[in-house]
Amino acid sequence: MSKSSCTVTINGKKIKANVGDTLIDAGLEGRLVIPHDCCSGQCETCRVRVLSGAVDDLGTREKDTVLGCLAVLEGDAEISYDPVPIVKTIKGTVESIRTIKEDYLEVRVRTVRPVIWLAGQYLRATFAGYPPRDYSPTTPLNLDAEEGVIVFHIKVYENSVVSSKLGKEISVGHAVKLRGPFGNAFLRRQPEPILLTSTGTGFAPIWSIAVAASMGQPGREIRVIAGARTRDGLYMRDAVRWLQNHGVPITLTASDGDNETVLRDRPQDLVGPLTADHVVYSAGAPAHVEAMREIALSSGATFYADPFYVAEEDKGLTAFAGNLLRKAAAPFATASAGR
Structure with a gap:
């Protein structure tokens, strides 16, 4: 039995596709590669905007975006994605x-x-x-x-x-x-205020975004919250000094903080009011990123996620089982191997 055909427009290019195709497969059939990596709903590299038409998001929708590796065509549709460097x-x-x-x-x-x-x-x-x-x-x-x-x-x-x-x-x-x-959690040069949050080495992408935004968009409102399990994990002293000198407020948190220079609250508990105008980037521990996702989306803010998962081999079978459970519980989180 043949599939029903439809037309999908991707970044302005019309492509013949089949109802039931994933957005990535539809693009590949038309020789147009939507950026992707894991193709299992974890990395979010393939998150695209649905401009119009019939798309089943299969539970991946955030505002007007879906994951191209899972969302399927139900009829004619138009989608778009931000241009990124070639892999x-x-x-x-x-x-x-x-x-x-x-x-x-x-x-x-x-x-x-x-x-x-x-x-x-x-x-x-x-x-x-x-x-x-x-x-x-x-x-x-x-x-x-x-x-x-x-x-x-x-x-x-x-x-x-x-x-x-x-x-x-x-x-x-x-x-x-x-x-x-x-990855899809990269800096967009928009005018809206940015909130950047991280735990552990999730500070690496957050720091690069903060520097790029501060130097490239001097008037843009930027705020950073960086956390770690203990103060020993707050390795970013030089970065803190640079951000403060450039007018970017940064809050540090750790479970053993002194509640003066380092607070004891969890990063997600220090967010404060958000509006639909905010753009939120979060990286680090999956639990932190998922908490931030809920906070951001409930306020209507735009959210970009980059959870860090410890590679299964690093911690043996216990961590392997734990990772499977985490991924099953949050199938559309951004998972990166071995941060």
């Missing part, structure tokens, strides 16, 4: 590994040619001989950026497959392949 694989080598704070590293990779990425996106890094991991490229904490050098903030997990080897088996000169960029 490429680029070779490089580890240039430096520096301890920022105990269990937190800054890893710099020099590439054979520049990697083009947008603030807030992520890359898939494969250190030769090790499984791939997803990391968010970021602005150096001291802002000494170099062309052709990618900077990552990486949390070291004891006995992990990759992070615990950094500075040891994986050292300066080690070969690396970077693939990307991926």
Whole structure:
């Protein structure tokens, strides 16, 4: 039995498609690639806007957006997505590994040619001989950026497959392949006020967005809330100083905070009033990001999510089972492998 046909317009291009096709499949049939990565409803790289028409969002709708890998056509429709850099694989080598704070590293990779990425996106890094991991490229904490050098903030997990080897088996000169960029939680240069929240190394994409917005849109209202389990996880001292000097308010939180320079509240409890004009970016622990999603969407704000999941191999079978449960409970969260 043949499928009913329909027409989908993607960024102005009309494509013949079949009712029941996912938006990504419809695009591919018309030789138009909608940005995507996991194709399982987790990474949100494929989130697109539905401008009109018949689309079954399959539970992925947020305001006027859906996930292109899951949402299916029910008839003619028009969708659009923001242009992003083309996904490429680029070779490089580890240039430096520096301890920022105990269990937190800054890893710099020099590439054979520049990697083009947008603030807030992520890359898939494969250190030769090790499984791939997803990391968010970021602005150096001291802002000494170099062309052709990618900077990552990486949390070291004891006995992990990759992070615990950094500075040891994986050292300066080690070969690396970077693939990307991926992700939908990147800075859009709109006039609306921005709220940026993070936990742990979720600060990496949040910091890059804050710098890009502050330098590129000096008059835009920006506020940052950065949290960690304990004060030892607040590794961003230089970044805090820079933000304060550039008029960007930043609030730090940790469970052992002094309630003066570091508060004890959870980041999501410090958000305050939001309006439909706000744009919210959240990165880090999945529980934090999901809490922020609920807060943002309930106020009508635009929300971009980048939860960090610890790779299953890093914590053995217990973490593997835990990750499966988390992903089952929140199937449309952004999942990134091995942050």
